[in-house]
Amino acid sequence: MHNTLIKPLVTEKLTNLSSEGKYGFLVGPEYNKIEIAQAIEKKFNVHVESVRTINYDGKMKTQFRKGGRFTGKTASFKKAIVTLKKGETIDLFEQS
Numbered sequence: 637m638h639n640t641l642i643k644p645l646v647t648e649k650l651t652n653l654s655s656e657g658k659y660g661f662l663v664g665p666e667y668n669k670i671e672i673a674q675a676i677e678k679k680f681n682v683h684v685e686s687v688r689t690i691n692y693d694g695k696m697k698t699q700f701r702k703g704g705r706f707t708g709k710t711a712s713f714k715k716a717i718v719t720l721k722k723g724e725t726i727d728l729f730e731q732s
Contacts, residue, residue, distance in 0.1 A: 640672060641676065641679065642663060644659065644660065645662060646728065654725070656719075657685075657721070657722065659717070659726055659728075660717050661718065662713055662714070663689070663715070665714045667714075669687040672687050672716050673687050673718070676718055682724045684721075686718075686719045688716065689714060690715045691714050692714070693712050694709045
């Protein structure tokens with residue numbers, strides 16, 4: 637379960653949602669909502685109310701260089717939006 641949570645997502649939209657008790661995390665693509673909720677409860681000592689997951693496919697990118705044209709693909713990833721019980725928060729910037 638150590639690779640369930642890859643990193644927290646800190647964006648403007650998710651920072652505004654944190655006042656409502658919602659937090660975003662990049663998670664491993666093979667984990668389901670139950671495993672994600674258990675990992676967050678264990679790591680941050682909070683109670684998870686719900687988990688929403690979104691799978692993103694990588695985009696095709698084309699680049700023109702001196703050597704010619706190169707085509708590649710960006711990485712695919714999975715994002716989880718976690719809602720905590722009322723009154724609980726996660727301090728993502730704590731000093732340990």
